[in-house]
Amino acid sequence: MNRFGILAALAVLATGQAWADQPVWGTFNGDLAATKFADAATLTPQSVPGLVRAWEVRTGDVSDGTGEVPATVWSATPIYANNTLYLGTPFYRILALDPATGAERWSYDTKSALETLTQPALKNRGVAYWESGAEGPCEKRVMIGTMDATLHAVDADTGQPCTEFGENGVLNVNKWNETNAIFPFSLLQPPTAVGNTILIGWAGKDWAHTVEPPGNLIAVDARTGELLWDTGFIPPEMIPVTGTANIWSSMSADPELGLVYVPVSSPSPNYWGGNRTAPIPLATSITAIDIETGAVAWSFQHVHHDVWDYDTPSAPTLLTITRDGESVPALVQTTKQGFIFVLDRRTGVPLFPVEERPVPASDVEGEQVSPTQPFADVPTPTINHAALPDVWPLADTLSFGQCSRDRETYRYEGLYTPPSVQGTFLWPATAGGNNWGGAAVDPRTGILYVNTSQVVQVIRLIPRAEFEAEVEAATADGGDASGNEAGLYAQEGSPFGLELFEWRTALGLPCWKPPFGTFAAYDLNTGERLYERPFGLAQQWGFYGLRDWGSPTLGGPVVTSGGVVMIGASMDSRVRAMDAATGAELWSDLVAAPAVSIPAVFTHEGADYVVWAVGGNSILKPEVADQVVAYRLGTE
Amino acid sequence: MFFLISILAAISGIGLAGVAAFQADTGIDHSIGAYLALLGTVGVTASLLIVWGGVGGAWMRGFFAFLAGFAAILTSVAAWFLMHDALVVAMVVSFLALVLSGVTRQRKKAY
Numbered sequence: 156m157n158r159f160g161i162l163a164a165l166a167v168l169a170t171g172q173a174w175a176d177q178p179v180w181g182t183f184n185g186d187l188a189a190t191k192f193a194d195a196a197t198l199t200p201q202s203v204p205g206l207v208r209a210w211e212v213r214t215g216d217v218s219d220g221t222g223e224v225p226a227t228v229w230s231a232t233p234i235y236a237n238n239t240l241y242l243g244t245p246f247y248r249i250l251a252l253d254p255a256t257g258a259e260r261w262s263y264d265t266k267s268a269l270e271t272l273t274q275p276a277l278k279n280r281g282v283a284y285w286e287s288g289a290e291g292p293c294e295k296r297v298m299i300g301t302m303d304a305t306l307h308a309v310d311a312d313t314g315q316p317c318t319e320f321g322e323n324g325v326l327n328v329n330k331w332n333e334t335n336a337i338f339p340f341s342l343l344q345p346p347t348a349v350g351n352t353i354l355i356g357w358a359g360k361d362w363a364h365t366v367e368p369p370g371n372l373i374a375v376d377a378r379t380g381e382l383l384w385d386t387g388f389i390p391p392e393m394i395p396v397t398g399t400a401n402i403w404s405s406m407s408a409d410p411e412l413g414l415v416y417v418p419v420s421s422p423s424p425n426y427w428g429g430n431r432t433a434p435i436p437l438a439t440s441i442t443a444i445d446i447e448t449g450a451v452a453w454s455f456q457h458v459h460h461d462v463w464d465y466d467t468p469s470a471p472t473l474l475t476i477t478r479d480g481e482s483v484p485a486l487v488q489t490t491k492q493g494f495i496f497v498l499d500r501r502t503g504v505p506l507f508p509v510e511e512r513p514v515p516a517s518d519v520e521g522e523q524v525s526p527t528q529p530f531a532d533v534p535t536p537t538i539n540h541a542a543l544p545d546v547w548p549l550a551d552t553l554s555f556g557q558c559s560r561d562r563e564t565y566r567y568e569g570l571y572t573p574p575s576v577q578g579t580f581l582w583p584a585t586a587g588g589n590n591w592g593g594a595a596v597d598p599r600t601g602i603l604y605v606n607t608s609q610v611v612q613v614i615r616l617i618p619r620a621e622f623e624a625e626v627e628a629a630t631a632d633g634g635d636a637s638g639n640e641a642g643l644y645a646q647e648g649s650p651f652g653l654e655l656f657e658w659r660t661a662l663g664l665p666c667w668k669p670p671f672g673t674f675a676a677y678d679l680n681t682g683e684r685l686y687e688r689p690f691g692l693a694q695q696w697g698f699y700g701l702r703d704w705g706s707p708t709l710g711g712p713v714v715t716s717g718g719v720v721m722i723g724a725s726m727d728s729r730v731r732a733m734d735a736a737t738g739a740e741l742w743s744d745l746v747a748a749p750a751v752s753i754p755a756v757f758t759h760e761g762a763d764y765v766v767w768a769v770g771g772n773s774i775l776k777p778e779v780a781d782q783v784v785a786y787r788l789g790t791e
Numbered sequence: 792m793f794f795l796i797s798i799l800a801a802i803s804g805i806g807l808a809g810v811a812a813f814q815a816d817t818g819i820d821h822s823i824g825a826y827l828a829l830l831g832t833v834g835v836t837a838s839l840l841i842v843w844g845g846v847g848g849a850w851m852r853g854f855f856a857f858l859a860g861f862a863a864i865l866t867s868v869a870a871w872f873l874m875h876d877a878l879v880v881a882m883v884v885s886f887l888a889l890v891l892s893g894v895t896r897q898r899k900k901a902y
Contacts, residue, residue, distance in 0.1 A: 697822025698872040728818050747816045780816075 180235040180755040181284050182405075183345055184593070188473035189407035191595035191713045193756035195763040197788060199717035203732040203742045207789040209764065210257035216244035217770070217781035218277070225271045227779050228751075229770020230591075230710065231281035235757040237295050237311045242768060242783060243282040243345065247301045251314060254759040254766075257785060261314035265325075267301035273341040273360045274302065276773070280405075280591075280752075283345040284311065285353065285377050293317035296377070298353070300342020304329035306355065306380070319379055326380035328355060328373065335368050335398050347415065349408045349446055351377045354415055356402030361423040362464070365430050365648030367398030370438075372417055374449060384449030388419050388437040397431040399423045400438040404591045405470040409484070409500060414443045414452055416486060416500065418467030424646040425464040425585075426574045426614060426653050429521030432460075441471055441488050441496070443503060453503035457488070457496060459525035462517075462573055464585040465491045469593030469711070473500060476601045477680045487679060489594045489605055491587035492570060493538025494531045497679060507533040507682050517573035519616060521650065524573045533682035537607040537675060538583045540570040544611060544667035550660050558666035561658060565613055576651075578615040580658065585612060586774060592711025592724060592753055597735070601679045604720050604735065606690055608707040611658040611667045617643075622652035663695055670705035672725065674712075674738050688738045691725025694776060699727060709751040709772050713765075721765050723750025726775045730754070730767055730784075747771075747780035762787050793892035798839045800885035801859070804832035804866065807878045819873050828873060831866030835859050835885060860889050 178194040185191050220226030227245035234241040239260060240252040247267040251260040269277055279299075286295040295311035306328050308320040316324025329339050340357035347354040355373040369389035375382055388400040400422045408415040419440045422431050437451070439458040444451055458465045471486045476497070486500035497506045511527040543562075551558040566572055567580040587608055594605035617625055626643050642656045658666045665671060674690035677683065691706030692699045700706070710724035714735055723730040723746070730750050732742040748771030755766045769782040811817045812825035819825045838859035842852045867882035 692874075697819035697824030698869070699874050745816070745818050 178758045180233070180757045182234070182347065183232045183281055184405055184407070184470055184753065185713065185755075187347070187349065187408045187410065189405065189470035189593065190472055190474065190598055191593070191711060191753060192597055193713055193715045195715045195756050195758060196717050197763045198715040198719045198721070198732070198756070198765070200719060200734045200736070200741055202717070202788055203719050205789045206732065206742055206765070206786045208744070209255070209785040209787045211785070212252065212257040212783040214242070214244050214250060214781040214783065216246035216248060217779055219777070219779050220276070224269050224277075226276040226773065227770065228276040228278045228772050229768055229779070229781070230752045230772065231279055231768040231770070232753045233755040233766045233768060233783070234282055234284050234297075235755050235759065236284045237286070238759070239311065240755070240766060241282050241284060241297050241311070243279045243299045244781070245277040245279045245770065247279065247299060249282055249297055249299050249309060249314065251297070252783070254757070254764060254785070257783065263307070263309045263314040265299060265301050265305065265307050267303055267305065270302070272302050273338045273358060274343070277302065278343045280344045283348050283353070285348040286311070287351070293319070298346060300328070300345065302339070302341045302343065304332065304339040304342060304357070306342055306346065308380070321380040326375065328357070331373055331382065331385060332368055334394055335366050337364060337367060340368070344403060344405055347406045347408065348377060349410060349415060352383060352446055353377050354406060356404070356406065356417065358403035359399055359401060361399040361401070361421065362425045362644050363647060365424050365646065366396060367423040369394050370399045370401030370419065372402055372444060372449070374446070386444055386449040386451065388442070389422065389435060390433075393431060393433060393435060397422045397435070400435060403466070404468055407470040407473050408446065409473055410446070412484070412501060413446050414500070415446050416471045416473070417442050417444060418469060418471065418488070420466035421458070421461035421464055424649055426462055427519070427522065427616065427646060427649045427651050428460050428462045428524070430649065432523045439465060439467060441467055441486070441498065441503070443500070455496065455498055455503045457490060457494065457529055458492070459528060460523070462522070462524060463571065463581060468587060468590045472594055472596045472603070474596050474598050474601060474679065476506070478506060485679070487594065487596065487603060489537070489589035491583065491585070491589060493536040493540065493583055493588040493607065495534045495536065495603070495677065496531055497534070505531070507531060514571035515568040515573060518575055519573065519651070522573065524571075528571050534677045534679070535684045537605060537673070538588050538609065543567045543580055543582050544609070547664070547666060547668040550664040550666050553662065553664060554660035557660055561613070561666060574614045574616050574653065576616050576618065578613050581612040581614050584608065584610040584657070585655065586610070586709070590709060592709065595712040595714040595720065596679070597714050602685065602735070603677045603679050604712050604714050605675055605677075606708045606712060606722060606724055607673045607675065609671050609673060609705070610707050613656055613658050615654045616651040617653060619650050619652065625652070625654070669700070669703065671700070672705035672707045674733070676735070676738065686738050691729070692727040694726045707775060709749070709775055711753040713754050713756045715756060721754050721756060723752060723754065723767050723769070725749065728778065744786070746784055747782040748778040749775045751775065793888045793895060794839075794843065797885045797888035797892060798836065798843060800881045800888060801832060801836040801839055801863070804878055804881040804885065805829070805836055807875065807881055808832045811873065811875055811878065819875070824869060824873050828866055828869045828875070828878060831862050831869060832882070834862045835866060835882070838862065839889070856889065856893065860886055863889070
């Protein structure tokens with residue numbers, strides 16, 4: 156090797172070493188295993204009370220919906236890679252920021268129309284990052300999707316479009332939307348890059364119609380956007396009568412096994428299944444797919460014939476656990492219904508017992524729910540399914556007994572009580588339990604950390620002949636004609652519309668006894684729950700609830716190697732650091748709205764940073780924001 | 792002197808509640824709770840000023856003094872649920888100063 160070659164080799168080694176020493180946050184969940192584990196050793200229970208704001212940025216991409224622009228929902232996880240912080244916004248722009256100062260390096264505007272084509276609000280969960288390993292323009296790329304189904308790829312250093320990708324850097328993903336195409340493939344969740352393959356899921360509105368686009372996973376070449384394969388989740392013979400079972404959430408992957416693990420959602424429509432009584436084995440499942448071919452390797456359906464919208468909500472987390480003295484490559488899936496399924500990720504076989512148990516039958520004409528559903532008692536579910544939470548005496552008293560009367564009115568016979576015309580309690584609510592924020596896992600210990608909403612809803616099916624009259628009555632005072640504000644949904648094509656609402660008093664107090672949200676830790680090697688405690692503060696009319704009441708949450712946690720959990724997610728617009736060992740709160744800060752996102756935790760130029768996109772979500776409370784806020788330890 | 796402290800604390804409460812209600816990103820801005828707290832501080836201050844100004848007879852002044860104290864307690868409770876510690880302190884100080892002014896006045900009468 157000549158002198159130049161030796162120097163080049165040393166340069167490569169040096170670059171590689173620098174990369175290895177610098178923990179990145181390269182995907183929505185931090186890594187392809189979706190652990191949400193950050194090797195940020197300085198963030199310890201002793202140090203985090205000293206966290207200070209390093210910088211704050213307002214993107215300007217926000218709307219409360221009162222003007223011409225629809226309301227925004229922003230749940231992006233910042234990506235830290237290439238010594239830069241990348242963010243997607245709900246106006247479908249990419250921002251590249253200096254991680255140390257927040258100064259903008261470049262921005263890219265997709266110029267996507269700001270229209271709510273498939274969602275109640277403009278929505279974005281961030282960007283994806285891909286790099287080839289070579290040097291040169293577009294060898295490192297940032298990708299963002301839009302609600303109108305385009306995927307944009309730009310150079311990570313300059314923000315210029317990568318012209319070899321799609322058409323001049325823009326891939327029209329909707330060209331593969333060929334069946335029942337009544338809405339576009341909305342790309343709200345960033346795609347997943349595995350090697351040189353970009354894996355694309357999409358969002359729709361599976362509550363709206365009976366027949367909709369059938370869900371699929373699309374794999375394209377990272378350089379060109381060329382279609383590699385397309386795997387569908389609805390059996391071909393069912394496509395004329397139903398749809399979706401799509402992937403709207405994030406994914407995880409094991410490149411060594413060559414598998415991508417996808418959270419598949421429920422078929423359409425969400426709350427009535429009389430059109431789809433034949434089995435749809437891949438719906439509401441965790442499915443492993445061969446990255447090279449798109450073939451289904453295995454699938455685990457955790458809800459049969461889903462009529463509760465219990466979509467698989469988050470990327471399964473991959474880790475190694477110890478069983479009978481042996482290391483087992485495992486996968487753990489938190490679910491809306493509160494089960495924590497732990498599977499062998501090579502085969503999909505459960506590592507803790509999963510039992511098919513009888514569940515209540517439907518009393519709705521034409522509906523045929525499954526007679527059994529899978530139950531996993533270990534690890535202990537994050538939701539107590541044994542009974543509906545008790546009526547909260549405070550709310551019952553203040554409502555002159557409304558809550559008690561409701562309890563007698565609506566149907567509840569345990570988990571998976573089907574929707575009914577009389578009204579059925581949904582416990583847990585359709586948003587979970589556990590939602591897209593998923594869980595964090597410390598891979599060194601096999602301990603899982605997860606936030607859970609403890610919320611009760613009521614669902615009432617409305618015969619078609621009565622539905623329009625109910626919509627008219629609900630909107631007679633000038634409410635939203637689409638029915639969104641009143642919680643009325645048409646489920647077009649089915650014999651029933653529906654009404655969905657939280658079980659509250661007329662004054663807005665929850666009718667069920669607190670806590671409304673919890674945080675828990677589990678040892679996945681044994682299935683033991685280590686602790687569970689109320690988390691966050693609920694808020695109504697500005698007033699905060701008591702600590703013991705907790706808060707519903709949206710967004711997820713990150714655990715650091717120093718033993719701290721960083722999490723926003725609560726109604727009270729706080730971001731928090733908690734002791735991973737006990738769940739005790741160590742530090743908090745008030746931000747502009749609920750931080751309904753997963754933070755990015757990374758090390759930049761020797762300092763550990765925690766960065767949240769703070770955007771809010773009307774599911775929790777009306778405040779929206781466009782704040783990016785970064786924290787690091789204060790200098791002594 | 793205690794009565795003056797009560798008034799000053801109530802006026803500072805108006806400022807604190809106003810900032811919380813109208814300044815962005817306070818966690819409670821533009822909320823019903825913050826507006827109620829602001830209304831409470833205005834009520835306390837107005838009642839105290841009526842008493843201070845000697846409007847009406849003794850019965851009337853007593854009524855407004857009671858009203859001011861009651862409103863200060865309610866507002867401090869509201870402020871506590873709004874996690875607005877400074878407003879809690881302002882309202883508690885206003886209430887205690889009002890009580891002490893009454894006590895000292897009674898003592899003066901007794902002597």
